[in-house]
Amino acid sequence: DGGITQSPKYLFRKEGQNVTLSCEQNLNHDAMYWYRQDPGQGLRLIYYSQIVNDFQKGDIAEGYSVSREKKESFPLTVTSAQKNPTAFYLCASRKNPEVAGGNEQFFGPGTRLTVL
């Protein structure tokens, strides 16, 4: 079955430690996205990548880093510089549309990160 997987579902880390969240898709989608979700804040864009080896900052990129070495994978690293990392993190992917904005995004199940 095609889809997006994120692992692990729950993650606990001590303050000051870097942590990497996994996101893999086998939908052959070109673009991948990372969102952060906090209560009452909606989905805020952290980073996105439209092609391999290229990515752009979203609205809240500070304290995060990404890589896009393979089309299928877009890992997100939450660094110790992120002041409030506890949140629900969602990865999404999307086929590059023929018409701008014309394609839906598919979301993974999310990773709930808790920093103690």
Add this chain to the structure above:
Amino acid sequence: QQPVQSPQAVILREGEDAVINCSSSKALYSVHWYRQKHGEAPVFLMILLKGGEQKGHEKISASFNEKKQQSSLYLTASQLSYSGTYFCGTGPTVNMGDDKIIFGKGTRLHILP
């Protein structure tokens, strides 16, 4: 810049109708609607494109007013399964090189039996 959704929350009885609004301060090229159940991933409902027609999915439909930079989601004869948080997403702009969707803060919908 996040689109603004209203209302923030709605409580309905099963069978009642609801309207959720989404507005932007920037010119809209497309509007996306998603629904998220608690603890789950958002699920796609529909896309409305500039110059396109009103869309519908079962008893859920949406409109897109390009001049007012607004979209509305209409839920008719609501069912218990409609409960969840609804997000609108806007974008991208005409520049295809910046293909990202910016989501609003969401509207929580709770359907009572």
